Amino acid sequence: MISLNVLVYNGPGIGPNSYAYLIRTLRQFLGHRYAIIPVGPETLRKEPWESKAAMLVMPGGRDLPYVEWMNGEINRRIKEWVQRGGKYLGFCAGGYYGSGRCEFEPGTPMEVIGDRELAFFKGTCLGCAYPGYSYKTEDGSRAAEATVERAAFKVPDAFWKSDPTKLRVYYNGGGYFLTDGFLGKQPTIGDEVIILARYASDITSPWDRSKCVEGAPAIISSKVGRGIAVLSGLHPEYAWDFLAPSNYTQSHNKHLVAMLRNHDAYRRRLVGAMLIQMNLDVDPDALVDNISSGHSIRMSAKTPTFLAPARVSGVAASATTLYALNSAASTRGQNDAAGIVDMVLQDTADDIHIIGAVTGGDQRKVPREYQDTVLVPPMLGPVASSNASLDTMDGIKEEKSRDQAILVLCTQDSLPDTKETPRFDMGLAIKYMQEAKAHTVGSWLMYSDTTNSTQTFLEKNLRLQTLLPNGTVNVATIQFAGRGRGRNAWISPVGCLQFTMLLRHPSLKQAPVVMMQYLMSIAIVEAVKSQPGYEGIPLRLKWPNDLYGLHTPVADSDDSSDNSGPSYEKFGGIMVSSSHKGGEFTLLFGCGINVANPLPTTSINKLISEHNHNYGTNLAAMSMEQVLALVTSKFEELYRQFLVDGFAPFLKIYYKHWLHTGQIVTLADQDYEKAKIAGLCPTSGLLKVNSLVNPGRVYELQPDGNSFDMLQGLISRKTNI
Template structure:
C-alpha cells in the first residue's frame, strides 16, 4: 500500500523533504512512501491502493487553490474508505474547520472556513510570536507534553493550536504545548486544559493526525542556511530529543492504524557512495568515455577532475586507488547537495574488489552479458546513490560523455528515486534499481520508416519479462506479466493460496485468472519511467526501472515466488529453482533488450507485438470508456504506428458483438483503472 505526501503549490521544499524522510524511516517496508501532485490526486485511481495521505508544512491558502477539486476525494478516502490523513503545520491548519492565523496583522492575517473539517474546531496561530514566511525568525524548539506525561522538543515555525480540542468527542489530544503560547487556546478564558499541539480525530471510518509543530522534522537535516535568523541552539536542542521525537511519531502513526517498523532507532539517512565505472572488453568505448570526461571537466588541486553538470557537480577520479578518499568525502553529506564521485578503473579490464561493492558483483554481471550485447556494455554502479534516472536526466553533459547505447546505471539503494507524476521514494536493498540509456534514429536504417519511440516502453517490459521467465529452467512458471503500458505485475501470493492453485509445469496456461479478478490476483512489482530528449537527429531515452527482486514490501517479490514454487517442486520431487541474482538478471535484461531493439529497428513491431500480447494481462478485457458516455469496449491490441491501445465498441448486453466503432487510447494521455475496466481521458 502507498502513503502519499502532497508536493505542490503551498508545500515548502524542506517540509516535503522532512515529511518523506520520517515517514519512510517509520513505515517502510510496509508502505511505499512517495510524493504526489494535486493533478495526480485528481486524475489517477490512487485511493484504493493508499493507506494514508499527508500534507506537509508551507501555506494552506495555496493548498485551497490547488486542491479544491480534490477535497471531496480526500474526504471520501478518509470517512468512507477508512484511509488516514496527516497534516503537519500548514497541513494541520488545512485539516480544521476554520483557520485564524495572525489575526489583525495586515501582512500575515488569514481567516476563514476550511472544507475538510476533520477537526471540528478552529486552528489558531501562530502559537508563538515572530513568524515570518520563508524565514527562521520564528523557529524554535517547542517543548511538548505527551499523553503519558513525557516531554520532548520538536521543531516549530508558525504552527497553531487546536482550540478547545478536549471538548470534541471525536478528538484525542496526544500532545500539548508545555510553554505558554501567545494566542488563546480556548474560548473559555478559565479553561484548565492545555493548549493542544497535536490531535488524533476520528472521521467516519478513518482517522486523522494534525499537528501544529513539526514532529516530522529531522534535526540533522536542518542544515545551516544563509538566513541570519538560523539558530544553532535550536538544532542542538532538537538533536537531544530525536529518539523521543521518533517514538512520538511512531505512536501517533500507530494510533492512525498504520504498521510501523520496529527498528527505527537504528535507521539513519544513508550517505552516498562513489559510483564505479566498468567496461571490460570495450577499449574503444572506454577511451571515448574517458576523453569526453577529460574534455568537459576541469582539473582540481586535489588530483581529480571536476565536471559541472546541469544539476550536480561530479568529482571524477582516475583509478580505484581513490576509492577510500572519495568515499570519505561523501560521509554525512546531504545527498542532493554534495558533489557526486565517479571512479574510473585503472585499466579497461579492472573490476573493483568484492569488498568495495559487497552488494553487487560486477564480474558476475559481465560474465552473463553476451559479447554482442551493446546496450549495458558500460556499467556505472553505486552502492548508495540519489537516483539512477534523475541523475542522468538532469545532467545531460554527463550523459553525453557515454558512447551511444552503452550505459547501464545501477544502484543498490536509491535515496531519491523518481517515478511517474513526480513521485519520489527510497529504493531499499532488494529492489533492483537501474536506468539504461538507449539512442534511436528518427528513421529505421532498414525500412526508412519513422521510428515510433513510444514502443520502447513495451520493448523494455517485454525484455524484463523474458529475462525473468528465461532466467533458468522452471522460471517459466513464475506468474509474472505485463500491465499496460509499462508496469510489471506478479500474482499475489494471497490470491494463489486462497484459490489453492498449482503452477509448476503449467507455464503461462496455469496462470490464467478471470478478468474480473485481475486486480486482487496481480500486484505491481516493477514500474518503468521513460525520459526522452532529442539531439543530433537522434532520440535519447532513459529507461528507469525498480524491480522487487528480494524486497517483500509493499506487495511481493520474485524471490517470494521462487520460494512458493520450490514448495510445489519439492512435493513433485523436482530440483529447486536457484535464488535469483540481480547481477545475472540485469545482464539477461540487457541481452533481451538489445535483441528487441535491433528487431524493432529492422522489422518494426510485426514480430514483437504477438509476444507482448502473450505476456500482458489484457487480452479480451472489457472496459468502460468514461469519456465516451461509458460505452463498453473490448481491448484487442495496440496500433502498430503510434502504440495506442485499441478498444472495439460492443453492442449493449453483449461481450462478443462489435458495433464497428474502434477507439485508440494513448498510454500517457489517458488515466485509467484498467483492472476495473475504467478508462477516461485525463484532464489537461
C-alpha cells in the first residue's frame, strides 16, 4: 500500500512557532505528493494510522511533555511501526526524544535527564550545544555553522551544485549526539548510525562550559529494523523569512537573519537531502537556487476566481446573477496602480474583490498590479513574537487578518483565455458541459488556478453562497489547504480534478439528504463507465465515499518492479457539508478525482492506459474539462430520479460497483469482534454488518463516525485530531 500521510505531532510540548514553521516547510518540500496532517496523542493512541503514514515528525518544543503524554502504548506503536519500515524525523526536542537518553542543561534549573523509550539512536543526545538558551527569549539562538558530510547522503555529488560544505543553520536549544563516530570510530554507510552533519568547533560541553567540543554530530541517520530515523539538533526547517530581526540583539546573533538569508539555498538542499535520505519524494521546485518572490519558500500566489454561466440559458438569467453580485459589493476606493474601482463584498470570512469582465482580448485580463496588491501570498511574513522563544508555548499570539479573494464576473463572451488559466480551459469545459445535457447542476462555473480550498471558500462565505445560483461548481487546479472528510487533508496534485458543487435540496422524506454522498459516488463511476468503450475500466467504490481503481502494473513501466500484482488504489474521494434553513438543505459536495496524474496512487487515465494495454483497445485519455461535464451531467440524471423514488432503485448499481460484498471486517469499538458486511440502508445510509460471534446481532455503522481501513478490514470510530 502506498503511504501518503506525513504526520506531524501537534500536542502538549510543541513550540507553536516550531510547529508552524515545520508545517510550512514540509508542505513546501512534500505537499505535491503527501498530505501533511497534524496528529495529537489521542490519534496516535486510538487510530489505525500506521498503514497510511509515510513519516512521523516531532517538532521542536519541550521533550518532557512528549514523554508524559506518549510513554507506553503510543511509543510502542511508533517504535514497532518504524521497525517495520516507517520513518521518524525529529528536530531539536524531537531529536532528544528519539534518542536513548536525554541530558539537557545538567546542573542548571532547566535540567532534564533521563532515558527515552523510542531510542532510535541508542546513545545520548546532550545539550544544549551552545550556552545561553532561554525559554522566554531568543537570546540562545544562533545561525550555527554546520559541516555537511556529503558522502553520507544518498544524493549524487551534482545535487549540491557548488554549495559550500559549511553552511549556516538556525539553532536554538538543540543537542549533539554521542555516536561512535564522534567518539573515535568513523562510521560508514553500512553502519547503523550515520553522521549527516556536524557542529563547528565553537560548541562546548553542557557538563563543563570551559571544555570545547570538536566535530560533534548535529544531524544523524539511524537504521531501525527496516525503517529509518533522522534526528537533528539544528533547525534546518527554519528559513530566514520566518524570523523577526528585532528578536536578535545579542552579539552572537544580531546578524542571524542576514546570515541565514545568504545560505538559504544551501539550507533548502540540506533539507531536501535529509528527506531523500528517508526515501521520500521531494518537490524539485523546493530546491531551486533563486526564488523570485524574494522569500525562502516558493509558494504559488492565489489567483483570481472566474465566474461564468455554463449551462444556464438566457441573457436575463445571466444578467440577474451578475447584477446581484455587483450590487452586494461596496466601493472601497480606487486602485491607482491598476486603474480599477475596488468593489468589495465583505463576507463572513473573506473580503471578496469583484471585477466585471469586459470583452476584448487583452483588455479583460486582471491587471498584475491589482493581483499583487490584493492577493498577498499566505504565510510570508515574520510571525515570531519578540518576547517569546520559538520553542516554547509562552507568549505566542498569531495575528490573523481577513483573507482576500478576487472574483471576476464573466459572460461567455469574456472568458479568460488559456494564458490566464493555462491548466484549465473554461471555454472548453463549458462546451463539454453544454454537450452533456443538464440544466441545474453545473449551471455556473467558477475556476481558480490556485486557491486555499474550493470547499472552504463557499462554506465560510455565506453571503456569496446565498448569491450564487443553484448548481454552481467551483473548480481549482491547486489548493493550499484542500480538505478531506473530518479533519483530513486532501492532496492536490496537478492533474486532479478538484471541485465543490453547491446544491439546494428540499426536505423530502423520500429523498433523505444523507444518501446524497452515495449518489455522487455512483455518478462519478457511472460518468466514466457509461461512455461507449469505457465500460470495462475498473472503477469501484469504498464505503462510504472513496473511489478506487484496480491498478494492474504494466511490464516495463515505472511501477512494475515491485511484483505486487493488481491492487486497488484510491483515485478520488467525496465529502459533503450541509446546512438547513426554511425547509431546504444547502449542500456543498467536495470532490477530488485524480484524472491525469499517475502519482501518488493511480488515476483514471492510468487505468485507461492499463486497460488499453491489457485488452488491445485504443481508448482516449480524458481531460479534466470532459470529466467535470460528464460527472455533473450524470449526477443531475440520477438526482432527478432520486427526488421521486429515493435511493432504493440505486442500491443494485451501488452494490455492483462497491468493494465490500460479503467482506469480513473487524469492529475495533466492539472488542475487535468479527462481522460480515450485509449491505446499506437506503434511508439512513448506515452500513449493516452481521456479527460472526453473536449470530443474529446486527450492527449499524454511521458513515461519518467511522473510519474503514479496507486493506486491514478494520472499522474504528473516528476521533478528532
